[in-house]
Amino acid sequence: MRPLNVHTDPGRIRNFCIIAHIDHGKSTLADRMLEVTGLVEGRNMRAQYLDKMDIERERGITIKAQNVRLPWTTDGLDYVLHLIDTPGHVDFSYEVSRSLAACEGAILLVDAAQGIEAQTLANLYLALENDLHIIPVLNKIDLPAAQPEKYAAELAHIIGCDPAEVLRVSAKTGEGVRHLLDEVVRQVPHPTGDPDAPPRALIFDSVYDQYRGVITYVRVVDGRLTTRDRCLMMSTGAAHETLEVGVAAPEPTPRPSLGVGEVGYVIPGVKEVRQARVGDTMTSASKPAKEPLGGYRHPKPMVYSGLYPIDGSDYPVLRDALDKLQLNDAALIYEPESSVALGFGFRCGFLGLLHMEIVRERLEREFDLALISTAPNVVYRVVLEDGGEITVTNPADWPAAKIGQIYEPVVDAMVLLPTDYVGSVMELCQQRRGTLKGMDYLSADRVELKYVLPLAEIIFDFFDQLKSRTRGYASLDYEPAGEQESQLVKVDILLQGEPVDAFSAIVHKDKAYAYGTAMASKLRELIPRQQFEVPIQAAIGSRVIARENIRAIRKDVLAKCYGGDITRKRKLLEKQKEGKRRMKMVGRVEVPQEAFIAALQTTPKTD
Amino acid sequence: MRPFGVYVHVPFCASRCGYCDFNTYTASELGGGGSRAEYADTVAREIRYARASFGEHAPVAQTVFFGGGTPTLLPASDLVRILDVVREHFGLADEAEVTTEANPESVDEKSLQTLRDGGFNRISFGMQSARPHVLAVLDRQHTPGRAAEAVAMARAAGFEHVNVDLIYGTPGETDDDWRASLHAAIATGVDHVSAYSLIVEDGTRLAARIKRGELPRPDDDVAADRYVIADETLSAAGFEWYEVSNWARDGAARSRHNLLYWTDADWWGFGPGAHSHLDGVRWWNVKHPRAYAQRLAGVELPVDGREEPSELDRALERVMLGLRLRDGLPVGALSAAGRAQATAAVAEGLLDEAAYADGRCVLTLSGRLLADALVRRLTD
Numbered sequence: 013m014r015p016l017n018v019h020t021d022p023g024r025i026r027n028f029c030i031i032a033h034i035d036h037g038k039s040t041l042a043d044r045m046l047e048v049t050g051l052v053e054g055r056n057m058r059a060q061y062l063d064k065m066d067i068e069r070e071r072g073i074t075i076k077a078q079n080v081r082l083p084w085t086t087d088g089l090d091y092v093l094h095l096i097d098t099p100g101h102v103d104f105s106y107e108v109s110r111s112l113a114a115c116e117g118a119i120l121l122v123d124a125a126q127g128i129e130a131q132t133l134a135n136l137y138l139a140l141e142n143d144l145h146i147i148p149v150l151n152k153i154d155l156p157a158a159q160p161e162k163y164a165a166e167l168a169h170i171i172g173c174d175p176a177e178v179l180r181v182s183a184k185t186g187e188g189v190r191h192l193l194d195e196v197v198r199q200v201p202h203p204t205g206d207p208d209a210p211p212r213a214l215i216f217d218s219v220y221d222q223y224r225g226v227i228t229y230v231r232v233v234d235g236r237l238t239t240r241d242r243c244l245m246m247s248t249g250a251a252h253e254t255l256e257v258g259v260a261a262p263e264p265t266p267r268p269s270l271g272v273g274e275v276g277y278v279i280p281g282v283k284e285v286r287q288a289r290v291g292d293t294m295t296s297a298s299k300p301a302k303e304p305l306g307g308y309r310h311p312k313p314m315v316y317s318g319l320y321p322i323d324g325s326d327y328p329v330l331r332d333a334l335d336k337l338q339l340n341d342a343a344l345i346y347e348p349e350s351s352v353a354l355g356f357g358f359r360c361g362f363l364g365l366l367h368m369e370i371v372r373e374r375l376e377r378e379f380d381l382a383l384i385s386t387a388p389n390v391v392y393r394v395v396l397e398d399g400g401e402i403t404v405t406n407p408a409d410w411p412a413a414k415i416g417q418i419y420e421p422v423v424d425a426m427v428l429l430p431t432d433y434v435g436s437v438m439e440l441c442q443q444r445r446g447t448l449k450g451m452d453y454l455s456a457d458r459v460e461l462k463y464v465l466p467l468a469e470i471i472f473d474f475f476d477q478l479k480s481r482t483r484g485y486a487s488l489d490y491e492p493a494g495e496q497e498s499q500l501v502k503v504d505i506l507l508q509g510e511p512v513d514a515f516s517a518i519v520h521k522d523k524a525y526a527y528g529t530a531m532a533s534k535l536r537e538l539i540p541r542q543q544f545e546v547p548i549q550a551a552i553g554s555r556v557i558a559r560e561n562i563r564a565i566r567k568d569v570l571a572k573c574y575g576g577d578i579t580r581k582r583k584l585l586e587k588q589k590e591g592k593r594r595m596k597m598v599g600r601v602e603v604p605q606e607a608f609i610a611a612l613q614t615t616p617k618t619d
Numbered sequence: 620m621r622p623f624g625v626y627v628h629v630p631f632c633a634s635r636c637g638y639c640d641f642n643t644y645t646a647s648e649l650g651g652g653g654s655r656a657e658y659a660d661t662v663a664r665e666i667r668y669a670r671a672s673f674g675e676h677a678p679v680a681q682t683v684f685f686g687g688g689t690p691t692l693l694p695a696s697d698l699v700r701i702l703d704v705v706r707e708h709f710g711l712a713d714e715a716e717v718t719t720e721a722n723p724e725s726v727d728e729k730s731l732q733t734l735r736d737g738g739f740n741r742i743s744f745g746m747q748s749a750r751p752h753v754l755a756v757l758d759r760q761h762t763p764g765r766a767a768e769a770v771a772m773a774r775a776a777g778f779e780h781v782n783v784d785l786i787y788g789t790p791g792e793t794d795d796d797w798r799a800s801l802h803a804a805i806a807t808g809v810d811h812v813s814a815y816s817l818i819v820e821d822g823t824r825l826a827a828r829i830k831r832g833e834l835p836r837p838d839d840d841v842a843a844d845r846y847v848i849a850d851e852t853l854s855a856a857g858f859e860w861y862e863v864s865n866w867a868r869d870g871a872a873r874s875r876h877n878l879l880y881w882t883d884a885d886w887w888g889f890g891p892g893a894h895s896h897l898d899g900v901r902w903w904n905v906k907h908p909r910a911y912a913q914r915l916a917g918v919e920l921p922v923d924g925r926e927e928p929s930e931l932d933r934a935l936e937r938v939m940l941g942l943r944l945r946d947g948l949p950v951g952a953l954s955a956a957g958r959a960q961a962t963a964a965v966a967e968g969l970l971d972e973a974a975y976a977d978g979r980c981v982l983t984l985s986g987r988l989l990a991d992a993l994v995r996r997l998t999d
Contacts, residue, residue: 565989566840571814571846572864576894576895581936
């Protein structure tokens with residue numbers, strides 16, 4: 013019989029997470045933990061049980077955190093272990109920080125054949141800031157290429173422990189996993205809190221379920237959450253019915269309440285995740301806490317891009333799809349915009365490039381949409397000469413004149429790489445207007461480079477360049493680091509003197525010429541000849557910096573004998589006319605939509 | 620009553636030229652009644668069934684045109700026999716124009732005399748070029764001088780009108796090659812020249828060779844230059860354009876049969892894949908000679924498909940075809956929007972100003988080069 017309202021003794025609870033790089037085996041280890049604790053039997057085991065979304069499964073990466081409650085017995089005593097899974101990508105570092113805040117300890121999981129990667133290091137620093145106890149673990153010790161001695165030394169150097177304290181497991185075979193769980197019990201501090209205080213629980217994840225509405229995952233700090241009380245979100249002040257409280261074991265299992273230190277879920281009867289945001293503090297409406305838990309931050313888009321349906325009649329489908337995605341994605345924002353070149357679409361704000369890619373992929377996959385996105389841009393703060401200030405999220409809104417200072421967002425970037433490639437990577441960072449902040453040898457052949465880089469330079473093919481210059485060996489992590497004043501200009505592309513909005517870009521003044529030349533020559537290839545000469549210009553304001561010409565077409569007549577097959581001739585003409593209808597008019601110039609798409613799809617070469 | 624013409628398609632060639640995508644076959648034995656030897660009988664059957672479908676009154680043919688393929692690959696007596704069947708069942712108007720296409724190498728004095736005596740009075744030779752290297756790229760079998768010989772023989776046999784077809788823009792052809800071909804054509808003494816730009820059609824051997832990089836792709840600017848050269852050279856020699864791709868010495872030398880196609884007249888096309896038009900209805904025959912013969916053996920017309928173009932389609936066709944003619948398109952055939960475009964086209968130098976003032980849209984030289992673009996504008 014299940015005991016009612018008897019909470020687990022906080023002394024028997026351990027809340028922990030796993031910090032690891034993509035492919036270093038975090039999900040496999042989580043799967044193995046479910047198995048050895050008897051929660052999921054081997055035959056019911058879907059590989060990577062905890063990753064639920066298709067995209068996650070296909071790419072083998074975790075985007076949204078999931079959590080699970082594991083029963084474990086050590087030294088004859090029963091414990092409850094809460095494994096809180098963390099997202100693994102920089103775009104979601106805020107969500108990572110909230111997941112970490114729900115834990116007392118972290119397993120630092122590193123591939124014994126590859127060593128630590130930049131993202132892992134960044135998350136490790138985040139965990140140390142949150143005062144988490146770190147258990148260093150090398151995974152994949154069964155691999156022939158594993159170098160446990162080398163990487164144990166590296167880990168020990170980074171966290172300042174003895175190499176002998178680094179545990180060794182194989183998530184694949186299960187070797188060392190039971191011992192690791194015992195060590196979690198021994199090393200990770202148990203949660204503490206005031207059971208009699210008004211309830212305070214940290215929302216560390218919030219997901220939309222089409223049947224149940226929003227499901228929040230919480231860690232109770234003080235008091236207890238029960239279905240008898242309405243819950244209150246402290247950032248919004250809104251109270252909601254508490255429809256259900258429970259734990260993930262690993263399937264959702266209802267409980268009458270959750271007590272101090274416990275991790276579980278609450279269904280607050282709301283429809284959108286923005287009504288129950290990650291990082292917010294949940295309390296009771298009848299007995300509300302006075303102070304929220306610290307650390308709440310409203311998610312702020314860092315990258316903007318226009319999303320347009322390739323088939324203009326799909327616009328309503330795209331709007332509905334974005335509405336639906338937003339139910340489950342509190343960070344996604346969008347508003348309608350229109351473009352001469354691309355028709356009607358939406359200006360969307362994202363946390364970062366991966367977030368953008370995921371949203372686009374979900375729109376295309378789940379809603380069967382064919383989309384074109386404009387080149388992504390960051391958010392600029394422009395101070396005008398008269399002291400006014402505007403925020404620019406779209407090159408179209410760039411002020412025409414009287415600009416005082418321009419500020420662009422910068423990031424603290426960390427690159428981990430083999431020493432052989434240091435020169436090449438420093439050259440890349442230099443080209444991308446980076447400022448070197450530090451260099452640290454993790455071991456004889458691995459270096460950590462620290463740079464301050466403009467975010468705008470990273471959202472163009474930086475990562476691809478980094479990978480190709482280091483044969484895939486470099487890893488990158490970055491976090492927002494404020495803004496810097498920069499000499500930026502807006503480059504417009506004009507066809508016959510008419511600006512083409514989709515191609516306008518904000519670039520550094522030293523790169524304006526390269527961008528303009530590349531775009532103009534690309535368009536010259538893509539735009540069909542017209543009855544008149546069409547100049548293509550790249551301009552900063554009224555100053556033309558690059559120019560190309562599309563010569564006038566001289567022959568557009570079918571000089572061939574089709575005899576009495578008039579039907580064929582007419583069909584050919586109708587096809588041509590249909591093609592013409594699909595042309596977008598830029599002034600008098602007819603441009604096929606395919607030309608816009610082709611020009612936007614490849615990253616402009618600016619160096 | 621609208622003028623009526625007869626077209627007879629002969630779907631055979633000695634070999635297929637690399638650029639050709641017409642409905643033609645090189646095997647002499649296609650079987651099932653589709654073979655060359657039985658062809659005249661098979662077509663005669665279609666002509667009889669066609670005549671029967673008219674009931675009591677059938678139109679008299681103002682023009683008859685044998686095209687291909689290579690009609691002269693059939694014995695001249697077969698062509699004459701087919702013409703006799705047309706004469707018997709439909710009747711030929713006095714002064715009817717009776718044309719056959721021919722390859723220069725597929726005729727001799729005797730066959731030409733047989734054709735002339737059998738009632739043919741116009742012949743059209745596929746000369747294409749006077750340059751051996753151009754003929755080689757086109758896979759043509761004749762030598763450069765052969766076309767002139769053939770024209771001379773046709774004149775000697777008594778043909779009143781002789782045409783040569785030329786092709787420009789072949790990979791490897793220069794402006795001077797083209798001028799030489801034009802001068803050679805003029806020197807044969809023909810009274811009509813058709814000049815077509817080489818079109819690279821998908822699926823042809825030529826398209827494959829260009830794709831493989833063996834030959835350069837024809838360039839539109841070059842084709843424009845060649846067209847201008849053709850118009851200048853032919854005009855200087857006393858020819859006058861009367862359709863975008865056709866020049867004639869005088870009104871009598873124009874191809875009356877082709878003009879039927881371009882002026883919304885009626886015609887019946889016999890043979891595999893041939894197209895017909897009667898009183899607003901278009902239809903076309905099955906393409907393969909064997910399927911064609913089998914349908915006729917089953918005592919039915921070998922029709923493959925038909926359409927009744929809507930009034931909108933017909934208006935489009937009228938502009939599409941009429942605008943290509945020297946006689947031009949009546950301004951009244953255009954919509955209000957089309958007339959506004961036409962006025963703009965006059966200002967752009969695409970339509971002749973004086974003719975437009977007289978109520979007709981007539982292309983200028985630069986207008987002829989952009990005729991399709993103008994048709995699209997006028998019919999928007």
